[in-house]
Every structure is written in structure tokens, then in C-alpha cells.
Amino acid sequence: MEPPYYAVIFTSTLKKNEPAYHELSARVLKEAENQPGFLGMDTARSGLGISVSYWKDMESIRAWKQHMGHKAAKAEGKEQWYDWYRIRIAEVRQDWEWSAL
Amino acid sequence: MEPPYYAVIFTSTLKKNEPAYHELSARVLKEAENQPGFLGMDTARSGLGISVSYWKDMESIRAWKQHMGHKAAKAEGKEQWYDWYRIRIAEVRQDWEWSAL
Numbered sequence: 422m423e424p425p426y427y428a429v430i431f432t433s434t435l436k437k438n439e440p441a442y443h444e445l446s447a448r449v450l451k452e453a454e455n456q457p458g459f460l461g462m463d464t465a466r467s468g469l470g471i472s473v474s475y476w477k478d479m480e481s482i483r484a485w486k487q488h489m490g491h492k493a494a495k496a497e498g499k500e501q502w503y504d505w506y507r508i509r510i511a512e513v514r515q516d517w518e519w520s521a522l
Numbered sequence: 523m524e525p526p527y528y529a530v531i532f533t534s535t536l537k538k539n540e541p542a543y544h545e546l547s548a549r550v551l552k553e554a555e556n557q558p559g560f561l562g563m564d565t566a567r568s569g570l571g572i573s574v575s576y577w578k579d580m581e582s583i584r585a586w587k588q589h590m591g592h593k594a595a596k597a598e599g600k601e602q603w604y605d606w607y608r609i610r611i612a613e614v615r616q617d618w619e620w621s622a623l
Contacts, residue, residue, distance in 0.1 A: 428612050432564050463533050465566040507619040511529050511612035518608040
């Protein structure tokens with residue numbers, strides 16, 4: 422991942438946190454991994470959930486938004502799982518890491 | 523928060539997850555909240571930790587990077603808490619939310 426690339430920052434709260442929700446998430450991640458331009462995803466939840474997916478360009482994000490499996494998951498998410506969500510699309514300009522090793 | 527604004531995406535793994543680490547995080551968040559240009563922060567951890575802080579402009583991010591309390595916390599973090607971290611700086615271009623209410 423060499424900047425510039427793109428990040429979709431997805432924050433959400435759930436109505437209920439159940440195994441079926443995590444199965445849905447895992448299925449969506451697998452589909453995203455097969456999309457052209459997908460660079461990776463980070464995810465964590467402590468009440469508030471944060472998933473950041475990384476993409477090569479805006480084209481890839483648009484294609485993912487139109488993906489049928491993603492659309493179906495989104496409809497299920499709105500109907501059954503999410504209480505609230507927020508989506509931000511951002512251009513990553515700098516990226517560095519540090520390791521204790 | 524009206525785009526464009528900026529996001530600092532901080533992902534990390536910990537050597538150990540102890541109350542003293544959460545006290546450090548809470549102190550740093552309080553200091554960030556008093557910085558000019560600070561717009562908010564989202565945070566979650568499930569093994570991997572993700573904190574996304576939002577800022578008015580790159581100026582505010584640079585000033586926060588130079589802030590003494592932040593520098594001290596960073597040194598403590600590297601010495602005692604973090605195993606690994608990665609920082610991305612991104613320009614937020616689109617932002618929308620959905621609510622079940």
C-alpha cells in the first residue's frame with residue numbers, strides 16, 4: 422500500500438451482537454477480498470464498531486458499492502443488525518508504521 | 523463535520539492490555555479534545571486496536587504531533603505498551619450516516 426490510496430471508514434452500533442452478524446461480516450469480507458482494487462481491511466469493536474477497508478482507487482469503491490452480495494448484506498444489515506452507521510470516504514496521503522521488534 | 527476534513531487512522535497491537543494503558547489513552551484523548559481543530563475520535567479494540575481522530579486541517583494535525591503531552595505519551599507507548607502501530611493520514615471527502623430511528 423503506497424499512498425495515495427483510499428479508505429472507507431465504517432463506524433456502527435448494533436441492535437444486537439450475535440454470531441449470525443459475525444457470519445455476515447465474514448462473508449462480506451470474503452467477497453470484498455475478491456474485488457479488484459481491494460487492499461485490505463482492519464476491524465475492531467468495543468460497543469462502537471470500526472471497520473476500515475482500503476482500496477486502490479475510487480473506481481474500486483464504486484464497483485464494490487454496486488456489488489450484489491454487498492448490496493444484499495447492506496439490506497440485511499439495515500433490517501436486522503445496525504442501529505446506526507456512518508461511512509466516510511477518505512484519500513490516504515501518508516502511511517507509516519513502527520514495530521518494537 | 524463537513525468534508526473536506528482530515529482523519530488520522532491509528533491501528534495498533536499491544537504487548538499487554540492493562541488499566542494503566544487505558545488511563546494513558548484517556549489522558550491523551552482529553553488533551554486532544556483541548557487542541558484547536560480537533561473534531562472528534564472513534565476508538566475500538568478487538569486484539570487489533572483502531573482509533574480514528576478527526577481534524578479540521580493538516581495544520582491541526584501537525585500541531586498535535588508537536589504537543590508535549592502527546593510526545594510524552596508516544597514515548598511511553600513505544601516503551602511500554604505497543605508491539606506495533608501504523609498511522610495513516612487521510613483527507614475525508616465524503617461523509618454520511620444512517621440511523622434506524
